[in-house]
Amino acid sequence: MIAHLECARCGRAHPADRLQNLCPCGGPLLARYDLALLARRWGPQDLGRRRGMWRYREVLPAAVEEEPLTLGEGGTPLLPSRRIGPAFGLRRLLLKDETLNPTGSFKARGLAAAVHRARALGAGEIVLPSAGNAGSAAAAYSAAAGLACTVVVPRGTPPPIVAETVAYGATVELVDGSIADAGRRARELCADGGGYDVSTLREPYRVEGKKTMGYELAEDLGWTLPAAIVYPTGGGTGLIGMWKAFEELEALGWIGAERPRMIAVQAAGCAPIVHAFEAGAAHADPWPDPRTVASGLRVPAAIGDFLILDILRRSGGTAVSVSDGELLEGARRLARAEGVLAGPEAGAAVAALPKLVRQGTIAPADRVVVFVTGHGLKYPAIMEAG
Amino acid sequence: MIAHLECARCGRAHPADRLQNLCPCGGPLLARYDLALLARRWGPQDLGRRRGMWRYREVLPAAVEEEPLTLGEGGTPLLPSRRIGPAFGLRRLLLKDETLNPTGSFKARGLAAAVHRARALGAGEIVLPSAGNAGSAAAAYSAAAGLACTVVVPRGTPPPIVAETVAYGATVELVDGSIADAGRRARELCADGGGYDVSTLREPYRVEGKKTMGYELAEDLGWTLPAAIVYPTGGGTGLIGMWKAFEELEALGWIGAERPRMIAVQAAGCAPIVHAFEAGAAHADPWPDPRTVASGLRVPAAIGDFLILDILRRSGGTAVSVSDGELLEGARRLARAEGVLAGPEAGAAVAALPKLVRQGTIAPADRVVVFVTGHGLKYPAIMEAG
Numbered sequence: 001m002i003a004h005l006e007c008a009r010c011g012r013a014h015p016a017d018r019l020q021n022l023c024p025c026g027g028p029l030l031a032r033y034d035l036a037l038l039a040r041r042w043g044p045q046d047l048g049r050r051r052g053m054w055r056y057r058e059v060l061p062a063a064v065e066e067e068p069l070t071l072g073e074g075g076t077p078l079l080p081s082r083r084i085g086p087a088f089g090l091r092r093l094l095l096k097d098e099t100l101n102p103t104g105s106f107k108a109r110g111l112a113a114a115v116h117r118a119r120a121l122g123a124g125e126i127v128l129p130s131a132g133n134a135g136s137a138a139a140a141y142s143a144a145a146g147l148a149c150t151v152v153v154p155r156g157t158p159p160p161i162v163a164e165t166v167a168y169g170a171t172v173e174l175v176d177g178s179i180a181d182a183g184r185r186a187r188e189l190c191a192d193g194g195g196y197d198v199s200t201l202r203e204p205y206r207v208e209g210k211k212t213m214g215y216e217l218a219e220d221l222g223w224t225l226p227a228a229i230v231y232p233t234g235g236g237t238g239l240i241g242m243w244k245a246f247e248e249l250e251a252l253g254w255i256g257a258e259r260p261r262m263i264a265v266q267a268a269g270c271a272p273i274v275h276a277f278e279a280g281a282a283h284a285d286p287w288p289d290p291r292t293v294a295s296g297l298r299v300p301a302a303i304g305d306f307l308i309l310d311i312l313r314r315s316g317g318t319a320v321s322v323s324d325g326e327l328l329e330g331a332r333r334l335a336r337a338e339g340v341l342a343g344p345e346a347g348a349a350v351a352a353l354p355k356l357v358r359q360g361t362i363a364p365a366d367r368v369v370v371f372v373t374g375h376g377l378k379y380p381a382i383m384e385a386g
Numbered sequence: 387m388i389a390h391l392e393c394a395r396c397g398r399a400h401p402a403d404r405l406q407n408l409c410p411c412g413g414p415l416l417a418r419y420d421l422a423l424l425a426r427r428w429g430p431q432d433l434g435r436r437r438g439m440w441r442y443r444e445v446l447p448a449a450v451e452e453e454p455l456t457l458g459e460g461g462t463p464l465l466p467s468r469r470i471g472p473a474f475g476l477r478r479l480l481l482k483d484e485t486l487n488p489t490g491s492f493k494a495r496g497l498a499a500a501v502h503r504a505r506a507l508g509a510g511e512i513v514l515p516s517a518g519n520a521g522s523a524a525a526a527y528s529a530a531a532g533l534a535c536t537v538v539v540p541r542g543t544p545p546p547i548v549a550e551t552v553a554y555g556a557t558v559e560l561v562d563g564s565i566a567d568a569g570r571r572a573r574e575l576c577a578d579g580g581g582y583d584v585s586t587l588r589e590p591y592r593v594e595g596k597k598t599m600g601y602e603l604a605e606d607l608g609w610t611l612p613a614a615i616v617y618p619t620g621g622g623t624g625l626i627g628m629w630k631a632f633e634e635l636e637a638l639g640w641i642g643a644e645r646p647r648m649i650a651v652q653a654a655g656c657a658p659i660v661h662a663f664e665a666g667a668a669h670a671d672p673w674p675d676p677r678t679v680a681s682g683l684r685v686p687a688a689i690g691d692f693l694i695l696d697i698l699r700r701s702g703g704t705a706v707s708v709s710d711g712e713l714l715e716g717a718r719r720l721a722r723a724e725g726v727l728a729g730p731e732a733g734a735a736v737a738a739l740p741k742l743v744r745q746g747t748i749a750p751a752d753r754v755v756v757f758v759t760g761h762g763l764k765y766p767a768i769m770e771a772g
Contacts, residue, residue, distance in 0.1 A: 051437070051461060071725055072463025072486055075437060079458065082530060100458055100486050102725070104763070144468060144725035163769045167762065169722040336555040339457055339488070339530035376553065377490070377763050383549045 104375030113209030129182030214245025490761030499595030515568030600631025
């Protein structure tokens with residue numbers, strides 16, 4: 001169903017029937033479908049009983065004759081907040097609990113799509129850098145697909161995530177520095193060994209998996225969208241993916257032109273998007289010395305920075321940062337007040353809420369969705385906080 | 387919708403509109419519905435779009451006017467085995483992946499139902515003994531329900547599970563000995579402090595939540611049942627619950643009289659059900675010195691032993707044990723060959739497969755379902771095995 005790939009920077013079209021990474025201009029490639037054709041023969045009533053993210057397979061990278069690679073990703077609950085919303089005066093706060101994905105995080109969606117497609121196009125080995133959860137998700141889906149997998153992670157990645165990745169049979173290489181350094185090493189490994197680099201946005205299909213969060217939100221809300229989405233933002237693939245989902249849904253005629261305010265939350269110790277947003281810049285400067293216990297937010301430079309910043313502005317959203325103390329308290333609060341044990345990244349989204357209320361970005365009657373991106377069990381900073 | 391509670395030992399009826407524990411005869415109470423009435427107005431076509439276990443709420447303990455207590459439990463994937471089945475010559479092996487429940491285990495189902503009902507009937511504090519995952523599930527649902535929770539666990543319970551339980555705001559008390567000793571201490575606490583004891587099968591509703599595994603299996607298989615179910619068995623509530631589900635489904639007219647062979651798997655270091663099954667006994671003697679890394683199987687005496695043994699025999703099933711070495715290897719294999727990181731209990735079920743094939747209990751063409759009951763992340767014995 002994919003018509004072609006399109007560079008998000010220069011607009012050039014590329015064929016979708018072979019393994020691709022970046023456009024020669026350096027821009028990320030996005031999958032484009034013939035939505036006008038699809039709109040005539042596919043509607044919400046056709047979604048059927050299939051559970052999880054592959055219920056939207058018409059807009060996912062699996063050919064009709066292929067069995068999608070699945071471990072049960074997607075179809076996560078959208079829980080009405082019982083106490084955190086009311087405590088901040090928010091009457092319609094919802095938690096999208098992505099911890100119920102395989103490997104305990106939202107990364108499962110993107111890697112299910114990417115590893116499925118990589119295998120279909122002939123890849124023999126999956127290689128990627130990861131600040132944590134993407135690596136273990138890639139390892140699990142590679143195991144399911146019968147592919148070799150090598151994950152390069154910065155020293156300082158939570159040890160349980162490294163152990164999890166090894167348990168799935170992947171090779172893990174530790175490097176000094178941040179995920180940017182891990183990314184350079186992953187590209188070296190691919191150049192030397194012929195593995196396929198599935199770094200986020202350096203291959204076209206992780207964003208396709210991630211966009212299903214947007215399809216699910218719309219479906220769960222009866223083909224309407226919330227007033228605001230609060231999203232912990234490292235590489236920002238989910239934010240880019242959901243925005244793409246909303247554009248596709250409008251082209252399909254399933255929703256109208258309305259959009260949520262998209263709100264990126266980062267850690268004060270690594271906040272390149274917040275800095276660029278406040279400076280009015282179109283791109284984000286790399287953050288020189290990224291420091292935060294929220295390993296998923298320890299991303300000093302996002303290749304999709306210009307897309308994220310554009311989405312935040314066009315949606316009337318914003319970008320805010322919180323301290324490590326605040327984000328850990330946010331995660332503790334999620335567990336005690338809602339019964340949801342999340343990682344520090346989701347804690348950051350919770351911690352941002354009172355700031356967003358104070359500055360008027362979200363209002364008491366707004367339907368606001370907070371993304372709970374990963375499970376707390378994997379983070380010593382959460383589990384040892386008692 | 388619950389007509390009354392019925393003692394599974396003496397048959398005596400008890401009212402369902404108040405907090406109950408055991409029958410005066412010492413037997414567990416089971417919920418009974420007016421299934422003949424229900425059969426006339428409720429069919430598979432009425433299940434609708436509700437996801438998770440509460441899609442079967444007509445046979446669950448939530449009154450029509452109540453909002454069910456949910457964190458998104460149930461609706462877990464039934465994954466075709468990619469490599470383990472073929473390796474053992476089983477062509478239709480399925481994995482029911484219960485690790486995708488809230489708190490990472492099948493215990494979420496039972497505790498969602500039990501805590502919902504306890505709150506509705508006026509309980510202020512939840513108390514229970516646990517060998518691990520039941521405690522953290524009770525803590526999460528108590529947090530969601532706004533109830534206090536105290537969990538009594540044996541020393542030797544995996545530290546990540548204890549930390550998880552504390553993170554949800556529960557009080558954890560460590561005791562020497564096994565879950566039997568923890569159970570005695572929990573009953574003392576309830577007698578002294580007025581908490582409500584939700585020990586498995588000592589209250590009527592955990593089995594109601596667990597039975598939804600049986601409803602889901604039947605629905606996922608198009609209202610048919612598999613040839614065999616391989617189930618890691620500690621307290622055995624899920625096994626009893628699924629059997630109850632099949633009886634209810636037949637009474638509703640949704641399935642016929644066919645039943646799967648029910649197969650209990652235990653650890654060689656704590657195998658009271660296997661011992662009793664082989665001896666032809668109706669009850670199991672308490673296991674004197676329970677030892678296994680599979681904490682969920684470290685249950686020396688199950689209050690539902692007579693129900694489990696009866697089900698195994700009536701279904702043409704069996705009970706087998708595996709060593710700790712075998713069950714750890716089973717869990718490693720699940721991660722590497724299928725991409726499913728499970729606890730040692732599910733590893734035991736996998737390890738039992740070649741034995742069951744050898745002794746002819748399951749055959750190559752049989753549709754066999756293995757229950758993957760809990761997540762591997764919580765077990766140092768799994769995570770440190772790398």
